[in-house]
Amino acid sequence: MANLSSSTIMLTGAGGALATAVAQELEDAGAQLVLVGRGEALSRAADRVPATEVLDLDLRDPASVDALRKVKVDALVHTVGAYAAQDVHKATDEDLRAMFDTNMLTLFHAVQGVLPHMLRQKDGMIVGVSSGTAARMSGPKAALYTASKAALAAYILSLHDELKSRGVRGCVLYPMGAIDTPRNREAGIDWDHLIDPRGLAKSVAHALTRPDRAHVTELKVYPDA
Template identity: 25%
Template sequence: MENKKVWFVTGASKGLGLTLVKKLLSKGYDVAATSRNVEDLSKAVGSFSNFLPLSVDLMSEESVEKAVGQTISKFGQLDFVVNNAGYGMLGALEELSDQESRQNFDVNVFGSLNVIRKVLPQMRKQQSGHIFNISSIGGFSGNFPGFGIYCATKFAVAGFTESLAAEVKPLGIKATVVEPGYFRTSFLNPDSLAVPKNPIDAYKEVRDSQAAHQNDINNQQPGDPEKASDVIISVAESNNAPLHLFLGPDAYELANAKIADVQRDMESWKALATATNFS
């Protein structure tokens, strides 16, 4: 079985990225995938003629550009891009240093922007393509104590995806922001969830959240990454792809609660807040 479409997936050595890559290969798609450690990636995925494992530093535009070039050289085109690489950060805003906060933005936000800049020339040339940016329900609702910086990075992903979709639509290119709830991946493992170097005892709710995520929620998440991958592939194959793709009943529940909260605040203050134009 062969699918002539080409996928480029970042952060593919574990988690949702790895599950998606395996699923795509089983369906016969050509797949280029990136990781900081190409040996880990190759070992996790296995050997396939339609698979191109790439060692990429997403913080380096040169490294990203080289990987995109290798993908086009091998497969001849580039149809679907999944900006999946990223990591969690759990700490109160006061606790996290400037360096810790900026590093989370570098990977979760600027790494994806580097990829977008380097894949769009090929997609513009083709006048086709679809970019999936993996955000989180935490990129739509920030009501999670201790996840302020992480949520901020994912809100940024959602925001630039909305603008991207408007910018590239006339060029025949699509963009979708994926906003999953809790899925049973390695996301909450110590190597994927950073915590503050200098915690502050006063933030009991944050410590409780940290303990819950590391000890109770980890490996008990309700979402199946295999099914999440199936949904992403279905969206890619659809002619009616959404701009916002919420994944999981928990994501839907939290999104609906956020929408209701916003509508309630708007209505409560509407009379005063809309009486602001020049008379």
């Protein structure tokens, strides 16, 4: 997928800070976009960026798969995710389901939606956003979050190993720190150690444009400072 100007890319989590930066980067490169998100955030994204399709879907719902299968795309960039902190000994089944439903199940359904077309055309790319805690396999007060993001990474890397001979590749993006979003700034995270979403967006574009022989399966992006 060396030429983004001839590609159609599905972007999930449309309207979020990272997805917004990715959408702008891909639009600038000439890609056609399919935006997947929810409610007002999706509407704002659709107002900012031209899209061939705008799908208001809850990717935790298995019914979303049928809707996604009606759209033919060359790549999926999955940015849906959430973070929650809790003490390990206080975590509940509900906490576990919330983290895995948002961080892993949404990816599973998105992949199930786009994969049939990619396999038919013998070409496709799946990019998922994990986290620095998953890359390190640890994080204080983040056992469930880390486990869910590690599951996402393992799923994409296994998908890559299984399907690369059929033309479908995978790549995991690891932000090695907090992303610069309004919510993270309001939370008081040190601004000097936030990762610029535009830098992450450029990393996504880089992964998407690698030829088969130079494909990258994992990218770690660090804060500037």
